[in-house]
Amino acid sequence: MQTHEIRRRFLEHFVKAGHTEVPSASLILADPNLLFVNAGMVQFVPYFLGQQTPPFDTATSVQKCVRTGDIENVGVTTRHNTFFQMAGNFSFGAYFKRGAMELAWSLLTNAVEDGGYGFDPEKLWVTVYLDDDEAEQIWRELGVPDERIQRRGMADNYWSMGIPGPCGPCSEIYFDRGPEYGVEGGPEADEDRYLEIWNLVFMQNERGAGRGKDDFEILGPLPKKNIDTGMGVERVAFLLQGVDNVYETDLLRPIIDKAQELTGRSYGVEPADDVRFRVIADHARTAAMLIGDGVNPGNDGRGYVLRRLLRRIVRSARLLGADKPVMGEFIKVVSELMAPSYPELATDFQRIETVAVGEEAAFLKTLSTGTKLFDETVDEVKAQGAKKISGTDAFTLHDTYGFPIDLTLEMAAEAGLQVDEEGFRSLMAEQRKRAKEDALSRKHAHADLTVYKEFVDRGATEFTGFDELATEATVLALIKDGVRVPVAEAGQDVEIILDRSPLYAESGGQIADRGSIVSSHGLKVAVNDVQKIAKKVWVHKSTVAAGQLTEGDTVLAQVDPAWRKGATQGHSGTHMVHAALRQVLGPNAVQAGSLNKPGYLRFDFNWQGALSDQQKADIEAVSNDAVADDFTVNTFVTDLPSAKKMGAMALFGENYGDEVRVVEIGGPFSMELCGGTHVQSSAQIGPITVLGESSVGSGIRRVEAFVGLDSYRYLAKERALLAGIASSLKVPSEEVPGRVEQLVERLKVAEKELERTKMAAVLSSAGTFVEQAQRVGKVLLVAAAAPAGVGAGDLRTLVQDIKGRFGSEPAVVVLLGNADGKVPFVAAVTKAAQDLGIKAGDLVSAFGPAISGRGGGKPEMAQGAGSDPAGIEAGLAALRARVAELAG
Structure with a gap:
């Protein structure tokens, strides 16, 4: 069954069931959280959240999607695509689990002649969320035996977009491809053999911020229980077409065939070539779809993603043997393949082709110039006996010749070399910082x-x-x-x-x-x-x-002599600190970057964890001891093998030819390969004052220091500051630390006492609230604004105290605060009131809209915050009305 037919049947199935067919949204939506649309439900998010009223109760669509997190895996595996089509059906309160499950099952298993896909029900497995007994029971009633139903946790069967928004438990449908594709045991055992083809999301909650698939807060229920399902069109296509993977399907294999024609190589012969063919097929389709939706190649954001895809196509084609431009041919094939479903690819073909071909032409110039430089760099590195291209060279390729770092990494790997990625990232970060600080930042590279x-x-x-x-x-x-x-x-x-x-x-x-x-x-x-x-x-x-x-x-x-003097002090001081670091921390403190200028230095190095105060003091002491020893600074030129034999260290970012310059300070104390300017003896560096150390990235620490007169000026300023504090405290300078410690302790005691006094005052109002409770039906209700100055933490304590005073009576306590323009709130319900059907989380939906607030929790306690203090009275009125309704 061809892919366009799979799409047609899906839409027709749900239209017959009363759904409105909705065209795919653009890959670019005005959502700051998303680079591209990455799921079928994205365009419907306002409906799920209740922010807009949908013009239909049910809908169906085939949404074009792009996910960029898997770019490096594209081609390496046969499961990853950057562009894919997600067929979905959606219900905005019209039906829920049973309706979604029955519609999906019937489409998958109905005979082809009856409009279905004809999957064998005996080869279908399903998964449900851990506590979703309802879904499991429905699957049983649809004929799925217990042994083909598996329960899975939040990471697998609880869906969200990965950002704040709608979410809910889900149930997934898998197809068993057979024992030749993996072990038995269902999806839990092997997701290559058991391939997920459909995900049914029972969208009923709203999630907050968090990380990962299972680390976020559930803020509360959505206004309605909704359905969001997604069927992977490409996956269903390769199963129904009887091929092994998506690259063999009717919408991707012809691109590979064209690549074979243009390059003279054959697919399915060499694994490395196969990866390149798949990269071309995937990226060509994605690029055409992105350009079609208005993305143009650029240096950041969406434009950079597109540029990266197009350049990977060109690079792969070249590696396969293409010696002429290829992009026009690939875009033409993509347009012919995809236009039946996306006619804009045909009507806008000329613009799409022009953009793609233009980027290829620019990149071919880049490749011509940059590849020559890259080859020279590789020869240089290998001649030195090294295994790594420096961060500086990688940065030059990126910044001057337009090579993306991933391209440099690929080319280096092919040459059997590594790349100093840390050095590259450091230089990129430094460039960004300079661009912000200096309007005249270095622009040559652009x-x-x-x-x-x-x-x-x-x-x-x-x-x-x-x-x-x-x-x-x-x-x-x-x-x-x-x-x-x-x-x-x-x-x-x-x-x-x-x-x-x-x-x-x-x-x-x-x-x-x-x-x-x-x-x-x-x-x-x-x-x-x-x-x-x-x-x-x-x-x-x-x-x-x-x-x-x-x-x-x-x-x-x-x-400028003064500038040069300061510069040499800074550079020689960097060598001193480097040597001191290795003395104090050991040889694992490997350099990751440096910057020095008159009077100042910084040194980045690989290290896990912050340095202790003692380690920082030791580094400063070792550095200054070397300054005091007045070591002679020797420089000489020798060949690289001899320099290595002497123990000379290669400095970050330097490039070395057959002959290298060695800077030696104090013999074995410091010996490095370096092309910079230096003092004649270590005493000329002057005092070295370590300002501190900090993290600049995962596993990278930074030491900063002043040298020479800048060091003296800094110490003089610190001395004056200390003298001022000593004068204010009326103690000698050496007693200042102890005196300050005493004052800090006294301040802590005073703050604790103030907090106790404040809490006592807050809790003293609990009795008043209880006395003023209103009888609403069978329920005692406290619905009021909190005392002035009560923050969110105190509010919870106060509400719990009030609730506890009602004992076994049915009671509801809701207090709304007002602090700094925010409206924190806490709602509590006694056990007796819960037995009457009143739940704290449900009450939030009554007063929350008035204060523009959101929150959630358990039946006995819910909390959250709003942003509109002007709505407090209206919110309390709505709350009273809701409690009156629930309490009869």
């Missing part, structure tokens, strides 16, 4: 770099800054707003490329030098930043302060 190509091809800028702070140089080029210009005038910002330069270009964690470019004819240029292009060409970001700068001029480039 610009057209062809203007620099001539100079990249020419060779590296000669860096003279290790030996001198001023260098005579020739101006090779002036670049303004991405365009090469012959002259730069006073007041203009310009990028300057020199043949030689003493100014350090940002790399290896050290930020760029500041300095100037001058000439004998009155030229004065302030150098604000220096960046590298393609790791070899120095670009001086500058402002012309006076005179005129012309391409070809001979100039004097010079480093």
Whole structure:
């Protein structure tokens, strides 16, 4: 049975049963919680929540869905798809469990000639939620024997969207594919053999925030008991078409066939090739559907997902042997396959094809340039005997050449290498931070770099800054707003490329030098930043302060001596802290990133858990002991194997050729491969003050410190602060900690006493509330605003106290607070009142709307909060009316 026929039969079955056929919603909805529509019920959420009145009591649809969490699994397994179709039927209070189960069972098991799918009932299994006796009994009545009904927990059989919204227990239908696909024992034993094809959700509750499938609060019941079901069209298709997986079905296999034609490779021969064929089939369909719904390739959000899918298609096709553009052919096949169900793919084909083909053309340019750089990087890493591509190289590929990190990871794996992902993420985070802090953040990576190509091809800028702070140089080029210009005038910002330069270009964690470019004819240029292009060409970001700068001029480039001094202190200080960390924590404290600038350093390292105060003190002490020892700083160039034999450590983010630069401080104390600038002896670093350490990610800690005069200024400020506190407390400085500890203890005692006094005052009002209770039928009712200043926690205590004073009488206690514009509330019902049919959770629905509140709980106690204090009186009136109704 073809997929379009499966869709048609599903919709026809439910339309005959009185359902309204609703077209699929767009994959993009105005829901901040969702990147794309990922379930069939998404467009109906306002109806389930009671926020809107549905124009129909029952509905049916086949919703197009995209889930992006499984992108890496696509192709690797045969079960994952990014795009899929979810056929569903929905009831908004018209019918519940029995109706949904009977309709699903009849469609699955009815004969093909009668409009059904013709599944053998003997091969169908079902699961129900742990305590859902009703559902189990209905399945029995429909003919499912006990041995093919399994009960499962919340993680498997309680459905929600993963975000706050409607939820409820569910029952799933599975098809037994037979012993050749796995072990016996039903879905609990093997979900490859027993394949889920339909999920019936009995949507009756609203969930709150939480994580995972079973870690969230149930806020309360929905206004109505609803039905939301989902049948996986692709899964039913491959079962009814007699193939092994979704990629063999009529809507995906033709894409693989086209890929075979375009690449010359065969599907089903090599496992690695099969993965690529499946990636192409899945992603081509998803991309066409996304573009059809208005998504365009971009660098973030939905656009980035689409770009990633399209680039994975191109990359897979290239690996399969395609040497020409392929995207147009794949989009054409997808359109022909899917248009019978989604005619917009045909009517809007030209736009969809243009977007996809345009992205392929751009990426092919990226691949041409970036692959060359990647291959050079691989050769360099292997020549060093290393196994990992640095985070800096991965970042350059991503930021300069448009390579997504997942593409770099794939290519590295194919080359037998790993990638320093932590380093890459660190650089990405640092870039985002700089972009926020500095309006002039580095933009090279996002610009057209062809203007620099001539100079990249020419060779590296000669860096003279290790030996001198001023260098005579020739101006090779002036670049303004991405365009090469012959002259730069006073007041203009310009990028300057020199043949030689003493100014350090940002790399290896050290930020760029500041300095100037001058000439004998009155030229004065302030150098604000220096960046590298393609790791070899120095670009001086500058402002012309006076005179005129012309391409070809001979100039004097010079480093700001004060800046360089601070920069060398910061960089050498980083080496000291690194060595101290390894002394104190051991060799497992592996570097994960660094940044140093004049007077400041930070060092990221792999470590689980926060450092103790003693460890931080030890790191600072070891660092300063090394400063006091006035170690000589030696630098020399050697080959990589010799450097490794000496024990030199490779610094994060550095790239190493056949020859490497070693920075040695105090012999065995610190020896690292490093291309940065350093002091001549450790004493020149000055004092090192560790500011603290913190977490910057899972398993990564960060130490920050001041060095040199910045360290002195920080300590002087701390000393002044301590002296001020000592003066206020009228004690010597050394007694301040003890005195502060005493004051903190006294404050804690006072706060506890204040809390006891406050609670006593709150509870003293309990008797008044009891005396003022109203008799409503057989029930005593306390429905009032809480005393002023009573918070949510105190409110619960007060309500419990009032409830307890009623003893065995039937009573209802509801208090609504008013704190900071919020309306916390607690409702309590005595056992005798519960016996009359009154439940605390049900009362919330009476007064909750008036205060824009939500909440829930058990029959004896419910709580929550609202956001509209103006509705308190109306809410209490509604509550009294509801209790009067329930109490007769």
